[in-house]
Amino acid sequence: DQQVKQNSPSLSVQEGRISILNCDYTNSMFDYFLWYKKYPAEGPTFLISISSIKDKNEDGRFTVFLNKSAKHLSLHIVPSQPGDSAVYFCAASARETSGSRLTFGEGTQLTVNP
Amino acid sequence: NAGVTQTPKFQVLKTGQSMTLQCAQDMNHEYMSWYRQDPGMGLRLIHYSVGAGITDQGEVPNGYNVSRSTTEDFPLRLLSAAPSQTSVYFCASRRRPDQPRVHNEQFFGPGTRLTVL
Numbered sequence: 614d615q616q617v618k619q620n621s622p623s624l625s626v627q628e629g630r631i632s633i634l635n636c637d638y639t640n641s642m643f644d645y646f647l648w649y650k651k652y653p654a655e656g657p658t659f660l661i662s663i664s665s666i667k668d669k670n671e672d673g674r675f676t677v678f679l680n681k682s683a684k685h686l687s688l689h690i691v692p693s694q695p696g697d698s699a700v701y702f703c704a705a706s707a708r709e710t711s712g713s714r715l716t717f718g719e720g721t722q723l724t725v726n727p
Numbered sequence: 728n729a730g731v732t733q734t735p736k737f738q739v740l741k742t743g744q745s746m747t748l749q750c751a752q753d754m755n756h757e758y759m760s761w762y763r764q765d766p767g768m769g770l771r772l773i774h775y776s777v778g779a780g781i782t783d784q785g786e787v788p789n790g791y792n793v794s795r796s797t798t799e800d801f802p803l804r805l806l807s808a809a810p811s812q813t814s815v816y817f818c819a820s821r822r823r824p825d826q827p828r829v830h831n832e833q834f835f836g837p838g839t840r841l842t843v844l
Contacts, residue, residue, distance in 0.1 A: 656835030713777050717770040
């Protein structure tokens, strides 16, 4: 039972354009959502997060949008750069676990072409 | 700070062998976790700990043991390795939130690539 799903295994965009990565979840107890970025042969690194009390959080080129009614979140990267090429993981945390554990999606490989 | 360190980087085992994957962090983080990453499945939680002496099971705990005798270390033991445990293993840590519903950033180690023949 995959509670966090990233339906697109890969995404390819041109440098300078917008990248939109999507994530869906099924557990209504999730109240905090995070995006992690992973380069080959490295551990994931935190990118941006959003609490369920918000519907948008912005950090530089990265914006995360949360649609609670649709149980959907998305990560927008504008403008996309070749260095953004990586695997992006969506993750969620449920209030009953006090945030001690994260559930991850399958990941989306983003390729930004020069 | 070295952050989260994992050893070894690579390991090949035969079916039935046992081994311990080491994880250490020098950030005085209370929370530590072990994940495995498999193609098409993302990161799945194996075991986690919210403090020294406290551990709990994640999504895929079978075949693995953990202990947390110190804040710094969180070793993962494979009791009898199986080919299904071929994977990349990541250890992570983060600080306990000061307030409820605050989620501090989780820091990951570089991973251990394990192959079980």
